[in-house]
Amino acid sequence: MDIPLKEMLEVGRRGASGGRASASSGIYDELRQRILSLELPPGTNLLRAELAKQFDVSVTPLRDALQKLEADGLVKIYPQSRTVVTRIDTDLVHDGHFLRRALETEVVRRLATDGAPETIERARLIIGVQKLIGNDDTQLRLFQELDEHFHRTLFDGIGQIAMHDLIRSRAGHLDRVRRLQRHSPEKIHAIIEGHLQILDAIEARDVNAADAAIREHLHKDPDWVDEFRNQHRDYFA
Template sequence: MSIDSAYDLVRRHEPRERLSASGRIYDDLRQRILSLELPPGTNLLRTELAAKYEVSQTPLRDALQRLQQDGLVQIFPQSRTMVTKIDIPLIHEASFLRKALETEVVRHLARDASDEVVAKARSVLEMQEAIAQDPSQLRLFHELDEYFHRVLFEGSGRGNLHRLIRSRSGHLDRVRRLQVHSPAKIRSILEGHVAILAGIEAGEEAAAMAAMRLHLFKRPDWVEEFRVAHAEYFA
């Protein structure tokens, strides 16, 4: 699986609304914020953004309003737009939401998953494995990670719930990017996907749910080390 194939897979299946100018801007800015290329506290200048994306103010404004709904930026009318600081209570809320919904999704798939869904999820996993050892492709690895979970939601007929999680997980995802993605960490992520898919394919609900819970597990105090190390990023 080539890197170009991986990019094509993710982009080809973007929701239709993200094919618009505002959707493309939203998606790119969101990824730049989540990857911490635009760290918490960054001021976003609309004139510079409009020039970068070669658009008028209207689609840019629409994209920024969507990011504000996600809690990733704060818009100060007639003044500035700032990338929000990371909010710890919202991290725990998003983590709870993910565990509750994703374990139910894999339970449903283990009971009644089509071969097509399993094959699609496996192809995403194979692409992740193909780029796992290339540090320069970490952003794509994360995008494929998100896409793997989206495939499961859509395969269970619950794509709207994945969009809900996505809109609520910005603070959680930013802290996850602060983690050191050592080869062991990357391997752990991949092994989690392998176990989840194995449970689904075998039709074993309990195994699929247990694999998902382990995959999403975080200690109650897991955020604290990152808050101490990067105090300037947190509210």
């Protein structure tokens, strides 16, 4: 599929944004990404007046966005007082990883069993954009958003977007620890190669290979969080 660079990047940006449908969802998406990228680190006070001015919105959509972030466990709202970005909870990190691994393993097995040419085509396009921007440090946030969109595309391929949204709502603590990892060229390459191996197995209709590829891609040692907690104690509860 021969698609120009400009069009590929635009597709990537549209996919990463998830098609923002309202002021509230747009604010939620933007603040969520800032929190996950640690641009807004744990413990940050979110000043509602400043946010309303920044997003040029009234109180209502901002309040709705913050309430959704609180439901995700990413902020704590103190009524009539302040809103604070939560610190990372290690137990919630492990819970989020368990849920993600369990559901994504089933997704790739279903795709490999049933066949998914359209899903594979869409996912390879996302990988194409990741390859183009992977060596550009200024595009790291877009790369990370595309990583999420890649996995969302797999869920969409079996009609289970709701299950991806469930993971998304439960993985905020996990995703923040993942963002603490250094994204070296080797790490970027490993992520892209992992995506390719998953798709190759699905395309080959090899259920066992797809299972092995997603498990390898999502693998974490039991004590993997400890290193980051020791390095960033102020970020953890």
